[in-house]
Amino acid sequence: MTFKQIVWKMAKVQYKKYLIYFLCNSFAVMFFFMFSTVYFNERIIEAKKLDGIQDALAVPAVALVVFTVFFISYAHNVFMKRRKSEFGLFMTLGMSHRDISKLLLLENGVIGLCSIVTGIIGGAIFSRLFFLLLMKSVGLEEIPFHFNGSMFLYSIATFALVFLAAVGKSLFFTLKKDVIQSLRSNRTAETIKLKSPLFGGFGLVMMFGSILMLYFSFSKSNGGELLLWTIGVLIGLYISLNQSVSFLIELAKKNKPFYYRRLLLLTSLDYKFKQLTSILMLVTVMIMVTIIYTTLLLTIYQSSEKDAIEGNPYDIAIVQAKTKNNLSSEEISSIINKQDNPIKQHLKMPIFYSIQTLPGVEGYFTNVVISVDDFNKLTSQQKQLQEREYINYINEAPEYVGNSNDDHQELAFNIGSKERTYQQKGMIAVKSINNLSYLHEFIIVNQAEFELLKKNADGFAAEIQLFNVANWKNTADVVEILDKKVKHYSKTAPQIADRAGIPSQQEFFQMASKIDSYQYHKNSSGILFCVISFLSVIFFFGTFILLYLNLFSELDLEQAKYQKLYKIGITAREVKRFISNELATLFFIPLVLGTTLAYLYVAILATDVGGIMKNPEILLHFVIIASGYLCIQAGYFFYARRKMCTNII
Template structure:
């Protein structure tokens, strides 16, 4: 019998190993291709409503690549782990290291090729379904599905790069392992070099302490400090997973009845936690990331309308100057004032912008003046001013008000040979105008001084046009038509070439701000993000479950032998089932408890910037919903894994 015949016969007997390994790799290619069908869809990128969507999807892409690296690496590690004794047998029969290398390369080459073909084919089929569901969920059915070369190149390229590195590493380790180690590999447990209860306590304290520091310092935190606390949390998590059972056993020993009743379970869990630390760490982090981002994006998606209303006090707004956006009023009304959405309110707020150079700071200060009479049209609390007084008005929500008011110490402006000195009477922060260019800070003065400043200062007059209609959700076509007409009018006039465009672009100066545009943008962008995060969550969930499942069942023969020996010294089937259940409950649910807790910590920390978690109950509700769904699915997988493990360990074993 030749070597090739021996290899083929062993492959036929152990075909399940190859099938599981192939399915894992095919799974990775398929999910990566499905995601890239959205990321590299030119129609999505070019859609006006989704400008910048590729930047938004960059973080999920990176997360998917990192997950793919871990997933393929662990799938390959488990596959090779089951083959080590076979390689030792081949070597005793005379197969050289070069022959082993050829065998490894041939096997992995065939599996990689088959995985790419099946992964791309299944990805092409399911990506169309995924894309259509995604576009329909965010109201963009007009964007067609198509495939391009980038989707195929990146999917195949990233998979082959990761796969080659992983295979190269295992090839190096296999060839440097001696014959005795290979033959005994399936009868030797992995060496646990460190058992330190003190390290377990330190890891737990590091994780909890870093989370508390993140919460208490978040308001003053910088990007580097946020990264530092996150790294500290993850490091503490890894140490805890690796050494906490040793710490718990040390504590349990102080209660002798408790410890001796659970001695077998505790010892087994201590070994398995140290053996599976990397897997449990990956599962925990993936759970944390998916629950955190799913809760956050779901909240953003559900609050798209609220965001549009908060950002746009008026249904439609734009700035009108002498040469830009200066359409006749009757033409503007012909577009906006329709039967579906008649105009309910229309305000015209004159403003005057003056730029003053300050040689001390080498900066042009921009002053946007508004008459107190016009300001009173915007606010529900009318104000009055005397000559020589002004109010500083910041068009923003109070919680986002700037702390440093550069205009608080009085103002002076050259009027002829004298200066007009103004003293600040009051500072007001409230959102009354859509966020247009030069509509963030205003100097409110009396009507007479507003006219005086316009006559004596060289500046720019403009009018803020504000409209409210009966049904703003029906104004999509009207807003687009108005934007088109304004654009044609602006193109027919010479461009702005003065200090205004030195500080901002002309496009920004003349843009239209509307509730419906903001709403559509938020809904579409957040909708895509929510759908993508849901897709990634499902991918991560299946992937991490498969990895945990494969690791648990890769040593099933050893577990059978262990329980067979325990049976000989008196253990019963009922006790075996109880031990298995306790172990699996711990291994399946410790990661979800830790991941959910860490996700909640980051949500609470993030909520401190918007008034705290109790002032944002929708965030808490969505967190509970996502975590609850995740837990229910995990319970289902736990019941499946427990039933299968109990059957395999007790069937024909006792």
Template structure:
């Protein structure tokens, strides 16, 4: 028998194993190719050049490459170990280790070439669907489908490097094989250990940590102590490892009280007890893998799907711009006339006057520097703007915020300081530590300070009085309302004041160019100063750009573009992780086929028929395959809930996350069914 005839027969005998091994390699190549075509797409690079999204895409590429290395390497190792008995047989028939190395190299080279061709072709074909999905997500960017040489180089280069590394490992591995160890490979049963007490304690502590963490984050417990938070997070991530190894043992102890059910399922429970001990490490790692995939995919999907809602909530006005320091000085009547001539359709136009004060926030009787530009609004200006009728007492204040958070904060007092930027810079050395009121008075001067005691400062959230804007010139979204007389006193002492111009309009698409041109002319500056495309600006350039109007529609488009790209990237990698989870379990259960055949023989001897055996094995596999998705998916959903529990959109977010989880369960189900079919065919034949 010639070398090639042996290889041919070997291929034929192990066809199913080679197909699954080939599929994994081709899948990774196809994914690398499609992602490379996106990363090197000319439109993507043009639209996102210089933004943080490019960095995100590059980080995702590194994660994808690491995943490819780990996944293909694991598959290669599993593929070799599943053939230990076969290699031992070849050695008994007189083949040398060099002959085995030649067979393995030839097989892997054949699979590599075929996978490279099919994976690249598949990536090119399915890449069009890939871009269609991306275009559907990114409503405001049209990304054409492009085939570029860089994506070929990326996918082929990474795969060839992985192949070379695996070949080196394979040669080392084959040089260490022995006849006896390989022939006994199927009998080497790994025995795991479990401890009922450790498992029970771990489960109790895990539940306690889950209950305490959100309450601590919301400062309802332990005053939001960061050390306690770190301990609780550590517990929720680590304790599942001990729970997985002992959960069946704990379950057995509980279920033994229900004799009929326990007796009916005793075969399944006893085998699962061994399997969970044996699989403890891999089930835990896969659970964390799934948790990461669903957490990042679910979070970015939620951010993407709620982009418009979030922007609407944080920006109750369609257009906002600040008038300050001689910029954007406009007459409301003049601007209204211009916009009405252009058929913009003004629904509401309001000008809100404010003062800017540096703010020191109280904590435990001392004050910490909080902001250099907190807005101060008079009660009459606020009432006119919001059509309300509030009355603020002298010496008191109302701290209002557009944000509507659930987090509980203790009552606090504030000290307002009328300071220029130069004075703030000079005081920077003392702003990183808590100071008493007397220390602030001695450093800044009593005449420049205005304090509101915590008993007289009321905090109100979810007030839609302005848009949230943060740039070099303005920090809006939070403000303190004070009595009119005290506002006038503050106005005399203050050196920084301005107006927020806030508009709601009907024709959002047309206003941008009209208003920009009008204000550019008023400010006597060039259009490039607002639209030069530069990401890194000098301080002076940042100041000038900060006076550009903020359009809610632009914010929505930018948010959808950014969150859409983030979502598409994470869901792409998340799906790979979910596929990897299923395929790792597929190889793990197939590695125990010989052992399972022995168990089946024993069960047949005591009269159990194939129909019953199929039912037992199917239940065992289903439980094994769904454990990572249940534990990992549960942890991911929990952490996403905790992340957004402080936010009013938590209900919408969780709905989106459950959609991602359902998709993951469907994929896991498909892989489980394929694995079960293969497993039953091999075990019951």
């Protein structure tokens, strides 16, 4: 019998391990390709002004790549773990290291190519269904489904790089082992190099201590501190998963009856947690990240209408400079005013862009000046100002503005060769104008000073037109027409100023509306929510497979262990209870840890909007998503427990 015949016969007898390994790789390609059909679809970026959607999808893309690396590498390691003894047998029969290398490359080459083909075919079929459901759920049915080269190139290249790295690593370590080591691989337990209860306690303290530090420093922290404490949480989590059972065993020893009744379970869990630390860490982090993302995105998606109204007090706002190429008020009103959706309010507010030189350096900056009379009409207030007095007006809700209010601060405007100085008489923060660029902060003066500055100071005059209609949700067509006209006039109108720091003509002509803001937030957050939900299913499915493969790849060793326990008097009922407790710990500890960390992060992030108690919808969404995860994980657990008990008892 030739070597080829021996290898072929062994492969036919143990076809299941080849099939599982092939399916794992095929699923990895398919899921990555399905995500690529959304990420690399240019029509999504062009639709509804979703310019930043690809940047927002970058984080899920990185998470998917990281998961793919772990998934493929671990599936390959489990597959190779069962082959080492076979390689030892082949070498005793005369097969050389070169022959083993050829066999490894041939097997993995065939499986890799087949995985790419089936994964791409499966992805092409299911991605269309996924894409159509995704676009329908966020109201973008007009976006067509299509393929492009980037979808195929990145999916195949990512898989190939990870797969080749895993095969190369296995080839290197397999060929380093001699015949005896290979033959004994199935009967040699993995060495646990570190067992320190004190180190486990340190990991728990580090994890929750980092969370506390993040909580106390979050309100005044920057992105660097958030990253720093998150790294601390992850390091503490890894140490805890690796050493926490040793820490618990040390505590349990103080209660002898409790410890001895659970001695077998505790020692087995200690070994399992150290053996499966990477998988448990991956599962915990994926649960934490996906719950945080889906909770926040679902909240944003549900609050799209509220955010559109709060960010845009008027249904439509248009700002234009006083140039010869302008949309007239009559033309704008004729477009907006519809019989079934008439104009209910129309307010015109003159503004003046004062161009100031920067002292000591080359460059300019602008101050937007309005009169106190127009401000009073806008906000229904009764403010009054004297000559050379001003109020600093911030177009933002008070809770998002600092409390600084220096009434003695001076502001100077250049009037010809002289300076005209104004004294601050307070600061007002109120959201009264839509979100328009360069119109976040204003200088309020009285009407006479406003006319003086407009005539004599360096700058240019403009006008903001604000409209309210009967129903802002029916203004999509009107806004689209106005947007095209505004863009057309911005290109044909003369340049306002050609100086550094001054907005260009194209930047200055602009429009902001509730409907645009509503559609943007709803579509972008809706796409992200659906994509994250899709990835959550992939992560859960993938991590369950990895955990399942690891547990059942050593099924013969588990059977041998329990056969020995039967001989010393353990019953089948006790074995079943032991298996159930062990699997429950392995399946639910990552869920509990991931959910707890996710809740703490959501609570910390929610402090920016007043906290969870002031935003109960955030807590509701968290509970819904976490409950869904619990149901999925419970289903996995009951399936694995039944399978394990059936094979062992």
